Amino acid sequence: MQNRCLFRARSAGERFCRKPAGLNRLRGRGHDAPSFLWPEKFLHFPANSVDMKAITFYNEGKDRESLKLLCEKEVIYFLKCVTGYLSKKSQILMKRLVGKMATIRDVAKLAGVSVATVSRVLNNRGYVHQDTRKKVEEAILSLDYKPNAVARSLFKKTSKSVGFIIPDITNPFFPQLVRSVEMVMKRAGYTILLFNSDEILENELKSIDLMVSKYVDGFLVVSNTLKKEHISELSLPVVCLDRVIGEEIPSVSVDNYAGARKAVRHLLERGCRNIAHIRGPAKVRTAEERLRGYRDEIRANGLKPYIVPGNYDLNTAMENALELFEKHPEIDGVFAGNDVMAVGAMKAASKLGIPIPGRLKIIGFDGIEWGTAVTPELTTMEQPISELGKKAGELLLELINGGKLRTSHYVFEAKLIVREST
């Protein structure tokens, strides 16, 4: 039996890329080897020595064992030399073992056509003869070839991915938003890069730089800190979610002002006269708008406003509500800036033994799932979160496909969901 050895050892740590010295003397020695075997391409594993056992295996036709051993031993081998006259099955096997993906050239070679042709059938563009197409498709299948997205990106300057900057996924408002955005984008073949910004401008800017360098096709952002200057120079489709950044940047949001007024009106209709508002954090647009809505509605009814600070989180709201209820036992209604704070207020009331909705009625804002978990269930101004996400995703897609950035602002209505707390 002839020696089918194709492998060659190098000293450990050695690396080279092209024209390694001495390699031009390398020839195939198998009876089916091409006469001249200049290695076009090869992989490198820091090697110690020729692995005789592997060679023996290989000579005995036990490809799998041989290759496995070589991979384990980290021996250099010359991929192209080998694939040049290995059986198709072994070729695939080898690539797998080595974690090397088949490329368009492999497919072309196997199908006996040019890479251009393969590309054409891949992209279904231009003319390809039926028979040629068939050959190519077979090659693709047998090599389990998957086009390399990175290479495609580099040429097309597009990556089939979009970024999504949110303040904090841990805030129960966002998971649903992310989910609905992902759904639309995935359907269109886009991947989501998720960034939590903690509302810190620097983080947002860093994320944007990263996205740009990765050729994202656009991004969605929920932010108060970001200004239009940061975005408008980007010449990249951007859609703002939940909060409007500027006239020029398309956005999808909810009418917080109207929603707040409606919430207060609901409490009024339920007979409340001393209505407090637990407000969200200063400088957060949604919080400001809800506060304004509360103020205007209270004023319009000639009532006295009670405003306590909150931070859109449970504990601050609970503590401040506790203080409020103790200082102002006349309070009979609370409009909380969001559901989480509403739950905080409910806990405060429960601690003081104030029955809900008997002596105190509470309404929140957002419509997150928490509201149905608590007892009594929370009345709230529900935001159509999924629709927000869906719309934003669709808008972004439209911008990406249309190219030109049209400016448009979509405003959804918050919807009163009456449950047990009012």
Place this chain on the structure above:
Amino acid sequence: MQNRCLFRARSAGERFCRKPAGLNRLRGRGHDAPSFLWPEKFLHFPANSVDMKAITFYNEGKDRESLKLLCEKEVIYFLKCVTGYLSKKSQILMKRLVGKMATIRDVAKLAGVSVATVSRVLNNRGYVHQDTRKKVEEAILSLDYKPNAVARSLFKKTSKSVGFIIPDITNPFFPQLVRSVEMVMKRAGYTILLFNSDEILENELKSIDLMVSKYVDGFLVVSNTLKKEHISELSLPVVCLDRVIGEEIPSVSVDNYAGARKAVRHLLERGCRNIAHIRGPAKVRTAEERLRGYRDEIRANGLKPYIVPGNYDLNTAMENALELFEKHPEIDGVFAGNDVMAVGAMKAASKLGIPIPGRLKIIGFDGIEWGTAVTPELTTMEQPISELGKKAGELLLELINGGKLRTSHYVFEAKLIVREST
């Protein structure tokens, strides 16, 4: 004044890439233009006509106005021709207006060095003379150059990004997990690609294909459906989270069995004798383990098991608990497979007027924030979610950097958090 016109109109929709007919006759006409201006590279905008106003502006030295007009009018212009002898300031301006990023070649040209040298200072590798480095850094700054991550990826076969497949971000267990993973990965310079799988194998496999084609450096996965065959052939670092997939795949999880026994033991210590278990979905490993823990602990104490199905969600659990409580009024303790279902059980009890913890004690599993929102606050077996995520991220990073996939399984303990429901 000389005509500094550099722009040339084409008919609408026309596209070309190289050697457009007639262009070899194009010359620069500005006094500072190079003598021969073969366009190496240019951008195309479907154009209508030469914009004389833009040319006038340009001739008057009003670069900004000129360029703006041309961009608006979508006129072809020859980037390289122009950048060839435009002032540095105008160059930057132009690129910005056109949404074209500076490349390494622009930097090289501006600094008067080769791209290799620029690359060297960029990557801080190899020798670069101080003065050269300075020149390059200045060019980088003045062009606001950012290296293109995609091109780098293509060469390096690495993308500084990792995937994260989870069942559903909407499940309150995952946001915190995602957050903590993101934190470790971001610190190391990695971006997260998020995939919601809905536990559907096909989705998971699709996501994996996508990730591979995008050269992710590894990924994290929470899945029951994925088998080791799907992963082990990938030669890509993978870490399983929350659920173990196989001996070979490194994992980070919680000892659900022990946690479940501890939970039941806690109820026993609190005096419960008829303890029910609302189990999680069949075939979900965590659910099975918790069930087994419950069963063994109950059996070890010679008690009778009560097991009702649940689906890790609120409503199913509530309905089934309702039925259970009505059929078995002797039940005095509930161990729910997760917190969400525990809240469901609480709601059921509250509907039937069963006082908690007076006549019924409830304990959950997970330690999600919900538990503190409800009244009474939920006793639970808290999983160290953030630590899980952190550990998983670190493990993945280690695998990515180490290259070799070592197998290791980290198991955390669930911790009893006694609150008001027991």
Place this chain on the structure above:
DNA sequence: CTGAAAGCGCTTACAG
């Protein structure tokens, strides 16, 4: 209908 070649924007081994 098909292939050769140039190019996307980087990095690296090699040869000065």
Place this chain on the structure above:
DNA sequence: CTGAAAGCGCTTACAG
């Protein structure tokens, strides 16, 4: 210390 050149894996306009 620096530059020319090849290559990562694709796509596309052009020339058959």
